[in-house]
Amino acid sequence: MIFNAPDFLPPLPEVPDTVPICDFMFDEQYGRRDISQSLDAYTCGITGRSISAEDQRKRVSFLARSLAKELGWKVNEGSEYDKVVGIFAHNTIDIMTVNWAIHRVNGISSPANAVYSIDELKYQLSFSNCKALFTVTSLSPVALDAADQAGLPRDRVYLCEMPGDAQIPAGFKTVSNLIKDGEQLPDLERIRWSAVQGARQTAFLCYSSGTSGLPKAVMISHRNVIANTIQSCLFEKGSRDKISPGYRDVALGLLPQSHIYGLVLIGHASTYRGDQVIVLPKFEPQTYLNAIAKYRINTLYLVPPIILMMAKNEELLNKFDLRSVREIYSGAAPLAREILQELTRRYPTWKIRQAYGLTECSPLVTATISEDVWPGSSGSLIPGCAIKLVTDDGQEVTSYNEAGEVLVRSPAVVLGYLKNEKATNETFVDLPDGRFLRTGDKGEIRISPTTGVEHLWIVDRIKELIKxxxxxxxxxxxxxxxxxxxxxxxxxxxxxxxxxxxxxxxxxxxxxxxxxxxxxxxxxxxxxxxxxxxxxxxxxxxxxxxxxxxxxxxxxxxxxxxxxxxxxxxxxxxxxxxxxx
The missing domain is CATH 3.30.300.30 (ANL, C-terminal domain)
Incomplete structure (x- = not known):
């Protein structure tokens, strides 16, 4: 039995498959909010420095020109795998600009977790065959050692500026340097793609811990990211229209931009909607709460440990004006019901919404509707996403409240794993009714007692992963x-x-x-x-x-x-x- 998104949600339109992400994000013909009506795309939550959507569009173009010159790349020559660039950095207001500039030269971005050790980063740089690396000064000792061991020349290591940088080390170019150089260079030729190339060309190599061995490189296509951006925005549309037809959000950009949650749901969907993202490089309670109060943040994209901190520190929270907050979006791990109930009791106007997703789904599969918050549920399916549940003996679940492994069908389901055909064949299965991702999670569909809408509940984990x-x-x-x-x-x-x-x-x-x-x-x-x-x-x-x-x-x-x-x-x-x- 196939379970689908609720009927009252808008249907998913045809997803463009001949458009690179860098064009999709800045060309209004593909549905993004008019740039002239968009809020400042990214604002540093520490310094207050902002870049508008129009600024960002120009910065992407200038940075791409510099990259092409620096690395000797031609836009329409070679494979995207000849143009892989690593990003090993804390959050800055320039990270998404770097991602889209890499796409503008027809390359691949490979984000790396900022807490990686030298060996872990070296593995990713080598396995992805990175030709350049963007990092930040505070991480440069690890970045440079890993680059040296991976055979990446130091003149291909670039720095993203961060608040508090006292001095940029001599000999390194920064994003600002590259953008300034790019202003003096001619515009690049347009990307020329054949039919459906966006559906088969890799845009991101994101690393996901599998059940065995080293992390796997997940090949995420341009169309995958575009699809999930549209899907998540359609899901949000009803709630936003209830506030105001022209509503634009001020969202927290604290989650790592290297993680698929922060990369797509905040980095892409927010820009597409014309929202403002308040960027913080890492979590520190006072700085975090001060940013909410100072910038009047409406939506907090969080993970459960931060929500737990909020639930257990009432005295600290009472020192800050948090009245701007409308909702908390919790993902990446289960949220304990007790935590949700405690915060809801203290802040009854806040909607605490949970979501379910995976890197292999780019990432969103389900989310909680604002008017249908059900503690413990992962929410309802987003438009264009379908699941089936399969029992341990291979039988499809055909009723509610019966558990089975969650299999997902969506245009956001990724291409597979780089250089790992065995894992790809085990995880992505072709069935008579489409290509499905085996999630390794056991779930069941239950009917909301409030609205009668179908909700996905994750009840067990088949994959032996620790979150x-x-x-x-x-x-x-x-x-x-x-x-x-x-x-x-x-x-x-x-x-x-x-x-x-x-x-x-x-x-x-x-x-x-x-x-x-x-x-x-x-x-x-x-x-x-x-x-x-x-x-x-x-x-x-x-x-x-x-x-x-x-x-x-x-x-x-x-x-x-x-x-x-x-x-x-x-x-x-x-x-x-x-x-x-």
Whole structure:
């Protein structure tokens, strides 16, 4: 049985497939709000510096001209995979300009998580075959070491300016330098695409933690992003029209622009609607709350740990004027019902809306309608998106309140994984009624008691992913890394609950014979292992749930780790201690 978007939502029109994102975002014929009627596209929440939509359009053009000259690229020559550019940076008001300038030269943007270690960034630069890298001064030590190890020349590393930069290191060009140079260069030739090229040409390489091995490079086409931008805007249209037909939002741009949530739902959809985005480079409670009050922000795009902070710090929140807030948009991880109810009690006019999506869906699949907030639900399907639920034995679910793996069909479902045909074939399946993405999440459709509208509820996870503050961690990636430690003979990693992060990894370790012979205490060995992970992995991958030493890792006859048994054991231990699992 196929489940679709509610009938009262506008239908999805034909999605352009011969248009690059850089044209779609600034050409009003494709449906974006008139540039003359748009708010300032991006404003720095710290300095107040703004760029208008018209400024941004010009800056994209100027920066693209400079990139073409700097890198020796011709717009209509070569494959997009010859023109991959990495972005390893905190949020700035120029990041989206950089993305669209890369597209203007017919290239690919490959955003990298700003908390990556040198090895993690080196892997992404090498695997994507990046030809240039944009970073920020505070991250330049990691960026330069990773670039050196990936064979990327330092004169192809550029800097995005940030608030508080005391001095730009000598020898590096900044985005401002490149834009100024580009003003003096002739305009680039227009992109010439053949039919449906937008549907098959990669625009972004975003990295997603799979259930095994290293992160996978998700190939996201121009049409994928365009489709999800239109889909999310159609979903929002009804709520906006109720406020005012010409309503424009002031939105928070705190979530990382390297993450698909921030990249598309804030970076693309907000600009398309003519909204203003107040950009913050990272989360700091006082700065965050001050920005809401100062810039009269209406919509907060957040992840559950930040919402938890707000629920637990009433005294701090009372120091700031938050009356401008209309709604909170929560995504990237489940939001506990208790948190939602606590904030709603304190701020009854706020609508706390949840959403469900994946990098492989570019990203949005469902969202909560403002008038139909149902705690615990992931909301209703967006226009043009359909799902089916499949049970463990391969049967389609044909009724409400029955669980099955969520399979998604949408024009925003991505092309697949770069250089990983096996994972692509396992994840994206061609069925008689279309191409579907296997999400690895188990869900069910329930009927809202308030409106009678269908809602998706995620009830379990089939994929063994750990979601830490919105980041995904693959247990197998950590296990492979841990097995290189000389004290470890075998190991397994599971998710355990954490009040601040939602979930964190915990490791079960079997000591190697050499470690057993040493006189070091287990506490010393555990700390040594922790330091090993902290040195080589991003912070959200640290073993924050602790290390437990065991005699043997439970496995099936085929050698598969039986994490279920470890989770059951952990749950019993926590239950006995009165903790939640």
């Amino acid at each position: 830490v503050k919105g980041h995904q961690v693959a247990p197998a990636e950590l296990e492979a890394y841990l097995l290189d430690h000389p004290a470890i003979a075998d190991c397994a990693v599971i998710s355990v609950p954490d009040e601040a992060a939602g979930e964190v990894p915990k490791a079960f370790v079997v000591l190697s014979p050499s470690a057993r012979l040493k006189l070091d205490s287990k506490e010393t060995i555990a700390r040594n292992i922790q330091q090993y992970v902290e040195k080589g992995k991003a912070r959200y991958k640290w073993i924050s749930g602790g290390i437990q030493f065991i005699d043997v890792v439970p496995k099936s006859a085929s050698g598969k780790i039986l994490r279920r048994l470890l989770r059951d054991s952990e749950r019993e231990k926590r239950r006995a201690a009165g903790a939640k699992m």
